[in-house]
Amino acid sequence: MSRRRSKILVVSALAVLLLAWEGAVVLTGAQASWPFPSGIIRSGFAITADGTLLVALAGSLQRVITGFLVGALVGIPTGIAMGLLPWVNLAMRPVTESLRSIAPIAWIPLAILWLGVQGNAALFVVAYAAVFPFILNAAQAARAVDRNHLRAARALGAGPGLILRAVVVPSTLPTIFTAARIALAIAWSSIIAAELALGVKIESGGRSVAGLGQLMVATLYVKRDVNALVFGMLVIGLVSFLIDAVLRRLRDTLLPWARR
Amino acid sequence: MTDSILKIQAVRKTYVSVRTGDTIEALAGIDLEVPAGEFLAVVGPSGCGKSTLLSLVAGFTQPSAGEVLYRGQRVTGAGPERGVMFQDYALFPWRTVLGNIEFGPLARGVALTQRHARARELIRLVGLDGFENRYPHELSGGMRQRCALARMLANDPEIWLMDEPLAAVDQQTRTILQDELLRLWGDAARRPGAPTVIFVTHAIDEAVLLADRVVVLARRPGRIKAVIDIPLPRPRPAQRGSPQFAALVAQVWDLIRDEAAKAIVEEIDR
Ligand SMILES: Nc1ncnc2c1ncn2[C@@H]1O[C@H](COP(=O)(O)OP(=O)(O)O)[C@@H](O)[C@H]1O
Ligand SMILES: [Mg+2]
Numbered sequence: 320m321s322r323r324r325s326k327i328l329v330v331s332a333l334a335v336l337l338l339a340w341e342g343a344v345v346l347t348g349a350q351a352s353w354p355f356p357s358g359i360i361r362s363g364f365a366i367t368a369d370g371t372l373l374v375a376l377a378g379s380l381q382r383v384i385t386g387f388l389v390g391a392l393v394g395i396p397t398g399i400a401m402g403l404l405p406w407v408n409l410a411m412r413p414v415t416e417s418l419r420s421i422a423p424i425a426w427i428p429l430a431i432l433w434l435g436v437q438g439n440a441a442l443f444v445v446a447y448a449a450v451f452p453f454i455l456n457a458a459q460a461a462r463a464v465d466r467n468h469l470r471a472a473r474a475l476g477a478g479p480g481l482i483l484r485a486v487v488v489p490s491t492l493p494t495i496f497t498a499a500r501i502a503l504a505i506a507w508s509s510i511i512a513a514e515l516a517l518g519v520k521i522e523s524g525g526r527s528v529a530g531l532g533q534l535m536v537a538t539l540y541v542k543r544d545v546n547a548l549v550f551g552m553l554v555i556g557l558v559s560f561l562i563d564a565v566l567r568r569l570r571d572t573l574l575p576w577a578r579r
Numbered sequence: 580m581t582d583s584i585l586k587i588q589a590v591r592k593t594y595v596s597v598r599t600g601d602t603i604e605a606l607a608g609i610d611l612e613v614p615a616g617e618f619l620a621v622v623g624p625s626g627c628g629k630s631t632l633l634s635l636v637a638g639f640t641q642p643s644a645g646e647v648l649y650r651g652q653r654v655t656g657a658g659p660e661r662g663v664m665f666q667d668y669a670l671f672p673w674r675t676v677l678g679n680i681e682f683g684p685l686a687r688g689v690a691l692t693q694r695h696a697r698a699r700e701l702i703r704l705v706g707l708d709g710f711e712n713r714y715p716h717e718l719s720g721g722m723r724q725r726c727a728l729a730r731m732l733a734n735d736p737e738i739w740l741m742d743e744p745l746a747a748v749d750q751q752t753r754t755i756l757q758d759e760l761l762r763l764w765g766d767a768a769r770r771p772g773a774p775t776v777i778f779v780t781h782a783i784d785e786a787v788l789l790a791d792r793v794v795v796l797a798r799r800p801g802r803i804k805a806v807i808d809i810p811l812p813r814p815r816p817a818q819r820g821s822p823q824f825a826a827l828v829a830q831v832w833d834l835i836r837d838e839a840a841k842a843i844v845e846e847i848d849r
Contacts, residue, residue, distance in 0.1 A: 465669065467665050467667060467669035468669055468671060470634075470637070470639050470657065470663070470665075470669070471663065471665060471669040471671075471730075472671075472682070472686070473638075473639070473656070473657035474637055474638075474639075474657045474658075474659070474661065474662065474663040475659060475662075475682050475683035475686050475730070475734060476658070476659035476683055476686035476687045476734065477682070477686040478686070481685075481686055485671075485682070485685075486671065489671070489673035489674075490673075492673070574673070575714065576672050576673050576674075576714040576715075576716065577672075577673075
């Protein structure tokens, strides 16, 4: 089949599917609890036009990026130290292994207790979620530094400081970029989970919307707009795809030597 | 010999295999003296301890027994006066050609303008002009080799420790690089204070072509089977195909043949 014909096939299949979906919901009169394409588009326009979506998105993104940076700043040096120094590894291993097995969102109640519902609790959860991919990958990459690269550097006169800066760190960077992609994906899903949990609490206290998760809770429980809720879900997926694309692009420009 | 730059005295090296826990006697009782300025080739079947020998001189590992003395001092670690060229080049993939070559001077604290000047000089010397900003993965095998050679030379090391540096290129490139290596070392007119070279290879003709002496190693355990003087006149490239050259290659080959055959049989058994 030619490329053009297969494209036509895909598009028409999609169109048929959407029409069937729309028809099924509208004809059965289930619009109150079932989303449908035209409703999603209409509600999507509405929450985009009045600015609520953008404000919520900015709030979520800001916390994800801050939490992600905290995770990187803590996780990368910790991981590299664990990879290079057996005693650090021995000391940290039990801590990281046990903490890692506790799901980030399981911390939400405690985080709320300590940090309140305004946003820092979500930030904590995100940083917590992001730190482990960095630790694990940085440690593994630091252990895997090519022995001959280390030997070459020593034979050229490099001391420990230069070896760390100019051999160990660059060797680990490609793996750390992979870690960053994993960390951002986990961070993004954790923020939504955290905000959903916080959102319920906020709504009961009658406070304003702060992030995408809260917005979804508000649209569902306050406005009863199931279409806006689904639009929010689509935005979440799109953002996570865009973040990953940006990271991949960043990797190719920052580490041109690692491109395969 | 009073002017020996390197003395290897009763050196043994045993490894403990991580996988099986067995001890492997990589080198057993090596005695060798290398006069300053000599071009020494080391040949032997794979697994006979050639790389181990270089690692000991470079200071990457310590002998299990015996001593490695460099200028009368026990070798306890690596140092920039002993340059190393690895079989897999070990170029830093995250550094450009220029970045790799200037690494030694950088490590020794040479100022930016000076080390760039030195790196550019070497780039010209090894024929990598126009490639200074390429990364190693963008280079051909022969170009990577030149880059590794230039990186080693940038520190002006007193001794060059070269582990099968020409093993992975095609025959034409290899011939060209042999000639260049000889030229850089001072094949035609040996200067006083010329570098000493320990050149590991599995190619006997290459060893005979380049070296003043050829050390033949045997394996299991690794030991010196013979040391053969190569009295061919220099410059050497002209000796390719001469009858004396062919005779010396045949002589070394006779010594190595049994070992090589044994190595192949053991390889098959495993
Ligand atoms: N780090 C190591 N651990 C265990 N065994 C080793 C190690 N390095 C080398 N060997 C063993 O020592 C012997 C000599 O190795 P090597 O010096 O690399 O030989 P060559 O360079 O001549 O091929 C081989 O049997 C090899 O398997
Ligand atoms: Mg070897």
